[in-house]
Amino acid sequence: MIIVMKEGAHQSQIDEVVHLLETKGLGVHISQGEEKTIVGVIGPKERVRELPVESMPGVEKVVIVSNPFKLASRAFHPQDTLVTVGNHVVGGGDPTIIAGPCSVESLEQILEVAHAVKKSGAHMLRGGAFKPRSSPYSFQGLGETGLKYLAEAREQTGLPIVSEVMEIDALPLMCEYVDVLQIGARNMQNYPLLRAVGKTQMPVLLKRGLAATMEEWLMSAEYILSEGNPNVILCERGIRTFETYTRNTLDLNAVPVVQHLSHLPILVDPSHGVGKWQYVTAMARAGIAAGAHGLIVEVHPNPKEALSDGEQSLTLDSFDTMVQEVRRISAAMNIDEAIYSPHR
Amino acid sequence: MIIVMKEGAHQSQIDEVVHLLETKGLGVHISQGEEKTIVGVIGPKERVRELPVESMPGVEKVVIVSNPFKLASRAFHPQDTLVTVGNHVVGGGDPTIIAGPCSVESLEQILEVAHAVKKSGAHMLRGGAFKPRSSPYSFQGLGETGLKYLAEAREQTGLPIVSEVMEIDALPLMCEYVDVLQIGARNMQNYPLLRAVGKTQMPVLLKRGLAATMEEWLMSAEYILSEGNPNVILCERGIRTFETYTRNTLDLNAVPVVQHLSHLPILVDPSHGVGKWQYVTAMARAGIAAGAHGLIVEVHPNPKEALSDGEQSLTLDSFDTMVQEVRRISAAMNIDEAIYSPHR
Amino acid sequence: MIIVMKEGAHQSQIDEVVHLLETKGLGVHISQGEEKTIVGVIGPKERVRELPVESMPGVEKVVIVSNPFKLASRAFHPQDTLVTVGNHVVGGGDPTIIAGPCSVESLEQILEVAHAVKKSGAHMLRGGAFKPRSSPYSFQGLGETGLKYLAEAREQTGLPIVSEVMEIDALPLMCEYVDVLQIGARNMQNYPLLRAVGKTQMPVLLKRGLAATMEEWLMSAEYILSEGNPNVILCERGIRTFETYTRNTLDLNAVPVVQHLSHLPILVDPSHGVGKWQYVTAMARAGIAAGAHGLIVEVHPNPKEALSDGEQSLTLDSFDTMVQEVRRISAAMNIDEAIYSPHR
Amino acid sequence: MIIVMKEGAHQSQIDEVVHLLETKGLGVHISQGEEKTIVGVIGPKERVRELPVESMPGVEKVVIVSNPFKLASRAFHPQDTLVTVGNHVVGGGDPTIIAGPCSVESLEQILEVAHAVKKSGAHMLRGGAFKPRSSPYSFQGLGETGLKYLAEAREQTGLPIVSEVMEIDALPLMCEYVDVLQIGARNMQNYPLLRAVGKTQMPVLLKRGLAATMEEWLMSAEYILSEGNPNVILCERGIRTFETYTRNTLDLNAVPVVQHLSHLPILVDPSHGVGKWQYVTAMARAGIAAGAHGLIVEVHPNPKEALSDGEQSLTLDSFDTMVQEVRRISAAMNIDEAIYSPHR
Structure with missing residues (x-):
């Protein structure tokens, strides 16, 4: 100081x-x-x-001269952190692709999505069982039933499950059914919850808060790391700005910056980031080109019947196209130098 | 639609x-x-x-044509809601003044502040026992010991206690010691917590989130109201903008707008809103002049020794001056027409 | 550094x-x-x-350790700057009140407003002759004809005229007709225009840009001052944030902060700041309570027929009420200490 | 409506x-x-x-049901607009690359950059002769001398020149020397200037304002188009948000959205967008992957000696690497469907 x-x-x-x-x-x-x-x-x-x-x-x-985070900083841990989920490694070579519906709505729905996204090349299945909704009157998710459907989808496809945990009391239940605990944007500074997931050894997908600076986001990662859980995956999902045409403003600048500041892997969520399915594929390509370690994307077999987030969900077909486009970008990214230590 | x-x-x-x-x-x-x-x-x-x-x-x-909130809307409940805390009424005539340190640090500290702010005219005592801090390494509050000190201060001064609840599991303990449950800005969309405080009949001070629109804020109030607790007090405490000179941007526009949209009382927190003690009194006056039902202000006997938020805390003397200035503004506000139904 | x-x-x-x-x-x-x-x-x-x-x-x-502005800083010029317009002094004791329509629409309109606002207590008349509109197809103002109508209104009422100058080539014409040159928010960083008005000795009302930090705003004042024109009046008129219910977010925090950093007088424009007439009076009161040296307010005899900004214009009657309320606040503001050097 | x-x-x-x-x-x-x-x-x-x-x-x-822009809308003009500059076409197949220093500093400097960026594959040379600086005391550019140096660089390399015009009076001079008129972010709503460049037939590079919505940006394009100049090139260069680690927040979401709403070509400026050279290449790749028609990048032979924007300038070598990486991305972008009419 x-x-x-x-x-x-x-x-x-x-x-x-x-x-x-x-x-x-x-x-x-x-x-x-x-x-x-x-x-x-x-x-x-x-x-x-x-x-x-x-x-x-x-x-x-x-x-203040120094960064406030320590365990999350690249200075403390120069090598990239790799997080293993099932037999997939996040932060390794190929971009991780996580796909699935906003909410689990029925066993048929989640199975249909799971088989389709697996075929298209996804590495994990996402789906909400407990949903944070801005209205108390909106669909709040199927709860434990939703988790059971997810488990059945994993059983059939082998895809590990990513799902959001909203409260400490639900943590034991979540740990029983899912492979990656998602902390949503609204809970990024719910510190008791961060500490609680930090006490497990489960992989945690930590979404950036709508008004969180990159520093605050890394400090939230620090909460989890400081409890002894090193398996933190960051996820940029759009910040809130004055622009209203898009739902949020996907801040891809965070990708190279966070890779400079931290060793943790970072994914991009173009679905929430831009909020309209028409633009999701373009932003998915851009996220990978910026250097992200992967994507998490909302996919629904019939977006117009979706109980939540239908506006931003890709169909099974358009997701398939997206994966192909993203892979072409990724293949073109075989770049000699590390992104976080550019020469000049 | x-x-x-x-x-x-x-x-x-x-x-x-x-x-x-x-x-x-x-x-x-x-x-x-x-x-x-x-x-x-x-x-x-x-x-x-x-x-x-x-x-x-x-x-x-x-x-979307209609507002998403119902119980919180003035259309549903045209009269102003009054929330009774001890023998003080929030939303009634005189502006409510809540004062105290950011964190309870010791029995001596909280007693000194409590007696002083009571003498200056405060109606309630605030003080954090469980603190949401962006760093896991910062002082996190005294916990239950802090609550006991607050209870002792109430015992001696008669001032009701306002303190933040950060997690559902702490709710029984909080309800035992405090008179008003504060939901902090970071937890404004922690829906399980909102539902939990909604199941009590305790007065709830609901702070606006840093990136929350007024509509989202009122939707969070709706969560509490929809569980059967009508005792919600709103609190504007600054939003996040591009301006960096101030810690946040206290959005006083929210005062008349929220009074137009809703029947719930609204307080202003100039301490967090502007973030530097030098400007707190000016923004306190402005908040009352905008029509707020009261203020919540950070006060510390020795700000430079404070364990948190010293930069934005008033001394006992400057708080006393602030109360006098605010009262002069309030006395000048004896305006004939209701604010929420202005003529033209 | x-x-x-x-x-x-x-x-x-x-x-x-x-x-x-x-x-x-x-x-x-x-x-x-x-x-x-x-x-x-x-x-x-x-x-x-x-x-x-x-x-x-x-x-x-x-x-960077030091502020970038010099002539605009209070360190350089500790005493408050007073700007004289006709026989009124901006920055002196009583709050300055500037009122009038967004656009001059006809001689009858501007005369009706001028007589009415004068009677209610305004010190100057505002009115746009050249209008910056986001659409090239919107009404762009009456041009020189509008200036002639303003001059006629001054002739009849004695009120000095405030009007916006949008380009250097129009400056000689503007200087012929008006008493205060307004630089609009969109031109706050139009440096050639700032230099040009700096070469006159005319009072300049410099509005804050929608995305301008306070530092950048004072740097724009520095452009004018550095050309030799000391008669700069600042005007806070709302910044752009994520909140959409209000047109802009009137940032009253700027009032005490700018008075701390600078010696220049500062006015508040609640009409553009909040953008809906229902909330203008509340924000006018708040602006004065925050310590502003005055207000600039849009007033129209028949807002629903206005060619621009009808949504945010007060009627003649509601303006009259506003002046009375503001005066009561101002009278209550007789505070011993200077705002910019608060004790502790 | x-x-x-x-x-x-x-x-x-x-x-x-x-x-x-x-x-x-x-x-x-x-x-x-x-x-x-x-x-x-x-x-x-x-x-x-x-x-x-x-x-x-x-x-x-x-x-309001319909978009306010007309000539700029894709509904009005379904085919992509191509803008020809010299023998290069902006909006055609390969991404346009514009490179050069923030400011022209000397003949030697601009010639060195011009030859180098040409060799690396740039299609045009950028360089400021008249600079909009937030401080009146900063280097303001070499003026006409700078234009002469740019013309000499064009003479030697054949690269067309892009340079910013800040005021109407300088327009004849600019048109004499440059090939593309740049309208800077601060002047995006300087309507007299927009009309003036609209009266020429010169290609115009219209940068997005720091707080401009995409709709306002397209309305500024509409000003130019409505005067009869169809040669408008849009340029996303970062918006202002709460994030402070980056200078601005490059909003790549604008790329697919603007291509959906409008037929005008869109470039990306990663240098201003992120503001630190370390991250420029990553954001350049991401811009192309999002579908932009090209890039404008700051390059300096010796950034640490630059008179302006040294922090965000690439060296000649790192620019060369950037071009190679961007080309690999572009080659991978050979996608069947048009971006603006995605299937589902």
């Missing part, structure tokens, strides 16, 4: 700042510039960040 | 839309314009909203 | 940074921390800001 | 709305639902949009 004193700050004000820091057991390094005095603070960053120095008299600005 | 067909949509496409609607048991009303056909849909809005008609061939646009 | 080197940066990388700075004639001050080296840069800030040091090998982060 | 009346609106209120519409010469179509009455309005959309009906008593909501 660096503390910039105001021009003309009194010596007594500088002394007061230094005194506070020393009281807290922190080291201090003072630089006397021509116009301003700068106080460098040395010590563990968790403690440094807590200090409300900015409100002290004579202080102009406080600058 | 209104469905606008594309120019030149085929009759078969219109028929397909009508067929889908009728299958779902919905009424249909067709208007044939010169260029476009418009299909009006009649039926319960919950069902209407689920239909993914926008993706059907020949459909240009789907327009 | 402070340059933070990465942990483990090589001495040669530090040397390269220092060499670049010295080549540019800048002073350097090095602090060797335990983990990181910090390089302080001393010299004129304009030159310092141009350096692309952040992309150099071994550099982690570059921190 | 569709007018939704409130539940329980009086017949007299409906009559008043209908009367206003008929007075304006507009057709009216009334649908009486069970709860609400809906009034459809028939007539030219320019006139319909001007009506402030939403503020009339009994009106709940007004819905």
Whole structure:
């Protein structure tokens, strides 16, 4: 942390700042510039960040120098993390493709999707059993019945299951049925839930919150990692901006940036990111070209009959086309240098 | 819901839309314009909203006509809701003032603040015992010990207690100690938690999420109301925008708008809203002038020693000044007409 | 400027940074921390800001310490600037009230408004003769005819005229007819236009751009000031956020913050800020309570017949009520301490 | 336009709305639902949009059904527009690559860049001679001298020149030297300037404003088109969001959406979009994969000595690599179906 004193700050004000820091057991390094005095603070960053120095008299600005995340940072763990799900590895060579309906609606529906997406090349099956809906009157998912249908689909196809967990109390049930626990965007800062999934060793798909900076997102990953679960997969799914034509604004900039800052694998969800099925394939291609480790896509055998998110679901046929297009992009991406350490 | 067909949509496409609607048991009303056909849909809005008609061939646009919230709407409940906490009424005449530290840090601290803010005119005491922190390494609150200190402060001052509940499992404990359950911004769309507080009859202070539209915020209130708890108090606390000088952007526009749309009382949190103590008093005055039913403000006896949010906490003295200024504004607000039904 | 080197940066990388700075004639001050080296840069800030040091090998982060504006800063000019328009002073005691229609539509219309708002207590008349419209097919204003009608209204009422200038070529004409040149939000970063109005001595009302940070806004003021025109009045008129219920998000936080950073007077435009007339009076009261030096409000004798912005225009009667309410707030604001130097 | 009346609106209120519409010469179509009455309005959309009906008593909501742009819309002009610059066609098969420094700094610099980017495969040379800078104290460009250097570079390499025009008065000079007139993000709604370039037949590169919706952007294109200049090239260059790690948020969603709404070609500017050179290549690949017709990229022989935008400039070598990677993506994009009319 660096503390910039105001021009003309009194010596007594500088002394007061230094005194506070020393009281807290922190080291201090003072630089006397021509116009301003700068106080460098040395010590563990968790403690440094807590200090409300900015409100002290004579202080102009406080600058946090280091990133707040540690276990999630590439500095701490230079190699890419690989997360194994069944016999598929997320973050390895080929892009991971996760597909399925927004909600599990019936056994027939989920089986039809599962067989079709498997045939098209998907590696995992997604489907919501417990749904976070902005209205209490909307369809909330089939609950445990939905989980059973998912398990049956896995039984028949071998595809591992990804499904959202919304509350701690449902965690044992979820762990019984699913292979990857999804934390939805609305729960990205539900810290008790993050800690709880951190206490399992289950792979966790952590979606970015609608208004979360990349730093906050990585801090949420840090919650899970700090409890001992290293199997975190990040997922960019669109942020909220002023643009209203698209449901959200898929922020593909996050792909190379997060790969620079962190070792965790990152997927892209073009379905929620853009919110209209017409644009999903283009954004899926773009996500892979940006360097993402894979995709999670909503697919429904009959989108216009879907109980949720029909607007953004691909049909089985258009998903098949999407996979082919994405694979062509991926094959063209055989690039020599690592993305996170570009030369210049 | 209104469905606008594309120019030149085929009759078969219109028929397909009508067929889908009728299958779902919905009424249909067709208007044939010169260029476009418009299909009006009649039926319960919950069902209407689920239909993914926008993706059907020949459909240009789907327009949702009605607000999605019902119990929270002023149309449903024209009179202002009053929420009684101890012997204070939120939403009645005088502005409610809730004050206290971000976190309960010690018995001495909370007692000092409680006595001081009571003397300055506060109606309730706030203080965090369980803190949602973006870093797992930051101070997370004193937990139940903090609640006991708060109870002791209430015992000594008579001030009811407002404190945040972060998870369902902590709810019985919270209900034992506090008078108002706060739902923080990060949990505004934690639906299981909303349902759980909705099953109590405790007053709930529901903060607006950082990226929540007013409509989504009122839908979260609807979750609580729909479980049978009518005691919901809304709280505007700043939204996330591109501006970085302030911590958040306190959106005071929400005050008159929410009062137009809903009967629920609304408070303003200038401390989180602007994020720097220097500007808190100005925004507190502005909040009351916009018509808010009260304020919730962070106050600390020694902000520079605070374990959290020191930057935005008022001292005991500056809080006292703030209360006086706010009261002068409130006294000047004795306006004849109701805010929510302005003449023209 | 402070340059933070990465942990483990090589001495040669530090040397390269220092060499670049010295080549540019800048002073350097090095602090060797335990983990990181910090390089302080001393010299004129304009030159310092141009350096692309952040992309150099071994550099982690570059921190700009000082504000980029100078003439606009309160550090440079501690006393509040007062701008005189006719015999009214903006930034002095009573809040300035500017009112009038979005567009001048006819002589009758502008005369009716002018007489009415004068009677209600307005200090200046606003009205657009040249209108920036997002559609080329929308009404673009009456042009010079509109200016003549405004001049006639001034003749009859004595109210000085505020009107928008959209291009340099129109400046001589505008200066002939109006008393205050308005720079609209869309032109806040039209630098040639800013320089051109800076070369006059006319009062300039500089609206904040829809996506402008407060710093960028003050930099645009700096353009005008640096050409020798000190008569700049700032105007907060709403920023663009994700919220769609309101047309814009009036950012009243800007009022105390700008008064802290700058000596220039600041007005609030609640009409554009919230975009619906029902909420204009509440936001006008809030603006004054936040400490603004005045208001600019759209008023139309018959909003539903307005050629532009009818949705957000007050009627003559509701404007009269607004002025009374605002005056009560203002009278209650007789506060001892200056807003920009709050105690603690 | 569709007018939704409130539940329980009086017949007299409906009559008043209908009367206003008929007075304006507009057709009216009334649908009486069970709860609400809906009034459809028939007539030219320019006139319909001007009506402030939403503020009339009994009106709940007004819905604009059609897009406001006409000449820019794909409905009006179903085929892709191709813009010819020299002997290169923008919008045709291969992606257009425009490269060069932010600012022209010297003859040597621009010649070095021009020869290098030509060799790497660029189709045009970019370079600023007149620079819009947020500070009046920053380097503002070499002016006409810069244009002469650009012309010399064209002479030597055959590359057409792209450069920004900031004001109408400079237009004759710009037209003398450059091949494509760039309208910068800050001037996207400088309507007099848009009209002025619309009166030429020069190709215009229209950048999206930082806070511009796609609809507003296309309306700015409409200004140019409506003056008779069909040669408009759109350019996505990042919007402003809450995320601060990147300079802007490159919104690649705009690529497929704009191609759906409009026939105009669209390029992507990853340099401004993400703002740090490390991520430019990844976003360039993603832009092409999303379906963009090309790229405009900042390249500098020695970024750390650049007078502006050094942080986001590629070196000559890294640009060469970028072109190769982008071409591989482009080659993989040989997709059967048109992007703007996806099947389902």
